[in-house]
Each structure stands twice: as C-alpha cells, then as structure tokens.
Amino acid sequence: MNPFTFNTSKSIQFGAGSLNRIGELVRAQIGDRVMLVTDPGMMSTGIVDRTLKILSDAGVRVELFKDVEADPPEAVILKATEQAKAADIAGVVGLGGGSSLDVAKLVALLALGREELKDVYGVGSAKGPRLPLILVPTTSGTGSEVTPISIVTTGTNQKMGVVTPVILPDVALLDPELTYGLPAHVTAATGIDAMVHAIEAYASASANNNPVSRLLATQALIMMGRSILKAVHEGADAEARSDMLLGSMLAGQAFANSPVAAVHALAYPLGGHFHIPHGLSNALVLPHVLRFNVVTSPQPYAELAPYAFPELADLEGQERAAAFCDRLADLSRDCGLQPNLRAMGIPEDILPRLASDAMNQTRLLVNNPRPLAEADALAIYRAAY
CATH class of the missing domain: 3.40.50.1970 (Rossmann fold)
Incomplete structure (x- = not known):
C-alpha cells in the first residue's frame, strides 16, 4: 500500500x-x-x-x-x-x-x-x-x-x-x-455537486488517493443515491435531508484528501464567466467528462456505479461504467436541472475560451484518470452544449 x-x-x-x-x-x-x-x-x-x-x-x-x-x-x-x-x-x-x-x-x-x-x-x-x-x-x-x-x-x-x-x-x-427549507433547485445542484466530490475522489489519479477516502466516497454515494430525489421533491423528509447532509460531509472528507479532477476544472470557467452556481456547473459537464474518462479508465466508475444506482450491479466492466454516466445524466434531469449549456444561455462561440481557461486548472487536471488536453476540453464542452 x-x-x-x-x-x-x-x-x-x-x-x-x-x-x-x-x-x-x-x-x-x-x-x-x-x-x-x-x-x-x-x-x-x-x-x-x-x-x-x-x-x-x-x-x-x-x-x-x-x-x-x-x-x-x-x-x-x-x-x-x-x-x-x-x-x-x-x-x-x-x-x-x-x-x-x-x-x-x-x-x-x-x-x-x-x-x-x-x-x-x-x-x-x-x-x-x-x-x-x-x-x-x-x-x-x-x-x-x-x-x-x-x-x-x-x-x-x-x-x-x-x-x-x-x-x-x-x-x-x-x-x-x-x-429543510432549501429550494428544490438548490437541493438538486448542491446534491449533484456532493456526488461529484465522491466520484472524483474515488477515481482520482492523485498519489494520495487512499483507502479511507475511497471508503468514505462509497458510503457517501450510497446515502445520496438513495435520497437525492426525495430530498429534491419532498424537501421536508427528515431522513432524506439527513442522508444528504451527512453524505455531503463524507464526500467532502474524501475529496479533501484524494482531490477532484476534470469535472471541477471544466466547471470553474462556467461559474467564472456566467456566474452559474458551482453545483449546477458540475452537473452540466459531469456525464461528458466521465464518458471521456471511461474510454481508457472504466474500472473506478464500474466499481462505483452500484453504490449510487444498485440496479447497475447486474452489468459488468465497460458496460456498467457507460451506464453509470447515462444514469448520472438522467439523475440531473430527474432533479429538474438544466440539461445542457445551451439551456443556460451560453453562446456557442465562447466554448474555445472556456476550454482555454479550463487548462489553467492544473491543480485539478493532474488528478484526472485520463490526461486531458485543450482539444479534449473543447470536445467535452461541445458535447455538453
């Protein structure tokens, strides 16, 4: 070890x-x-x-x-x-x-x-x-x-x-x-943000990726995966709210020590240029970054999938990893979040600028399971558009 x-x-x-x-x-x-x-x-x-x-x-x-x-x-x-x-x-x-x-x-x-x-x-x-x-x-x-x-x-x-x-x-x-009083859209965006923390911590290429962070990440996904939709649509549900708050904290502990990667790196320019809330920025690029990553590094996502979505346990390997990406996209939609950059009113001609700015997030990109160049970032933004 x-x-x-x-x-x-x-x-x-x-x-x-x-x-x-x-x-x-x-x-x-x-x-x-x-x-x-x-x-x-x-x-x-x-x-x-x-x-x-x-x-x-x-x-x-x-x-x-x-x-x-x-x-x-x-x-x-x-x-x-x-x-x-x-x-x-x-x-x-x-x-x-x-x-x-x-x-x-x-x-x-x-x-x-x-x-x-x-x-x-x-x-x-x-x-x-x-x-x-x-x-x-x-x-x-x-x-x-x-x-x-x-x-x-x-x-x-x-x-x-x-x-x-x-x-x-x-x-x-x-x-x-x-x-309890958080609006549904805030509950959704912050909840997806917390799930991203767990996912990126577990899959991080950081040398400090460790068994404690991975264990915390899986427990966080269990709690949030079973509760996020109820917290969004039934905001006064005490058990769902407790699951989300504790799950968010566990995910925070995980990524505090096994740091996040390209999802956050590509989310930051969206917040910087357009003041999109951070959680929503993460949700907009999440499935597209993961689809890029699973081409060469499917294993961590295949391992994580059943913790958040138990029905994916019947699948294996690359198929399970790909299904994980799709289910995360479906989850954002079911939570009522905007589906793409176009829906946020972002002009298509700024995508190259976003890709260029994302490459400044070297502290984060170094942790991505698959190396990501500026052309890759641009392709991801286009897929998210």
Whole structure:
C-alpha cells in the first residue's frame, strides 16, 4: 500500500437541532467575541436571527458580516478580514453554504495579520496559525466544513484555491434541520455537486488517493443515491435531508484528501464567466467528462456505479461504467436541472475560451484518470452544449 495522509476537521457534531448548542460550543472553543460570517440569502431565512439569539443568550458578543457573495471575490475576503481586525474578535463562525464557509476559513486565517491573501494561494502556501473556527453548513453540497480548501474568484472570472490543513475548522456542526427549507433547485445542484466530490475522489489519479477516502466516497454515494430525489421533491423528509447532509460531509472528507479532477476544472470557467452556481456547473459537464474518462479508465466508475444506482450491479466492466454516466445524466434531469449549456444561455462561440481557461486548472487536471488536453476540453464542452 502506498503511503498517504488523511486530514479532517478536529470535531464533527451531527444531529437534528444541534444548532441549539452553538452558544456553548462558541464559549468553549472561542470565547465571548466572535465574528459570524454569512450571506444576504441566509439573513432572510430566520436562521441567522436564531443563531444570534442563541449566541447572545450564551453571553457571546457577535460581529456580523453578512455580505458574502456566491463565488466570493477577493474584495469580499478583504472586507470581512478588515472588519474582523477592527472588532478584535477571538474567533469565527461560518454559517451558510460553501461560499460563506470558505470566507469564514480565510477570515480566521488572515485576521491575525500575519499573512496576506495574495501570499496564501496554492497548495501549502498558508502556514498559520489562525483564529478558532466553527463551521455550520446549511446546504448539502460543498463539504467545505471538512475540507482544507477555500476557493476565491480573482480578477473577473478566474478562480484560485487556498489549500492548507490550517483552515480545517475546530468544529463542523451539522444540523439537517437547517436544510429543510432549501429550494428544490438548490437541493438538486448542491446534491449533484456532493456526488461529484465522491466520484472524483474515488477515481482520482492523485498519489494520495487512499483507502479511507475511497471508503468514505462509497458510503457517501450510497446515502445520496438513495435520497437525492426525495430530498429534491419532498424537501421536508427528515431522513432524506439527513442522508444528504451527512453524505455531503463524507464526500467532502474524501475529496479533501484524494482531490477532484476534470469535472471541477471544466466547471470553474462556467461559474467564472456566467456566474452559474458551482453545483449546477458540475452537473452540466459531469456525464461528458466521465464518458471521456471511461474510454481508457472504466474500472473506478464500474466499481462505483452500484453504490449510487444498485440496479447497475447486474452489468459488468465497460458496460456498467457507460451506464453509470447515462444514469448520472438522467439523475440531473430527474432533479429538474438544466440539461445542457445551451439551456443556460451560453453562446456557442465562447466554448474555445472556456476550454482555454479550463487548462489553467492544473491543480485539478493532474488528478484526472485520463490526461486531458485543450482539444479534449473543447470536445467535452461541445458535447455538453
């Protein structure tokens, strides 16, 4: 067995109603001065107000940052960091989807003033330390609460990552009740995103692909495969919501250590140029990237297929891998997601630019089971069009 490293959050606490413990957790892990990082959409749900009351009742003073944007640009990170420094906070709580959690990670890192954002991009560039950090996801998609990754939009449409175990939180607090009110299209897009994390982690060509990540990926696909449609179409189903939130976290643990590949590399330009939500970007290219991969590397997809779709167990080898790609495309359709790039209003003449931009994602492309050139990326975008 090859040597590997596996890192994850120090403490994972899961359970319906667990947000009620946020006050005692903050007091124990951080103290009485905290920044709460969230976004305008969360402000309208009542969850932020509930969290503020719980924290206030516990004697915690809160500095609220509520201006997180989807695909957060550098300006948002810097604004939140300056607000945190001015308030002299003792720690950070991130509450919301992946963007809010990613911003919270970087605020915890940068608020000490020992490192600057421009210096921490890349793998292992950030050294720490950071402020104490608690992350509370309200979607079942990114797994950001257990990943050492924060994605930032730089310039107008490029995405860069800060990748370091330093930004893994002290506590990941998972309360499935916080996801009950998610709209169907958000549930679908984030759910497919989480499934992509599991699939790409299992098939990753990374030297750190390891038995722990593969085991987590298969369990994640079992849980999400049986529950995603029910979560989308029956959003108040407690069991389905729990499956999706825990499955998303397991997939996050998997890809945090066995990193993702070409699906994400081709999804990022769609988000950068057209502000398509990340999960939907993944769903649009997923079956087409996998069809490209299974030509030379069918085995991991054939192995994964029955975990997500038990009916595929009767097939074998290349046939099962190909059927897996088709069933994933069907799943996106059954979840009500847009079927192709054309349906998103993307002009066909920009496809070469998207292919060129995707090739900048070298951190991800190196993990793809099949080497992918710019001409291949363009062919995949055309197939997805």
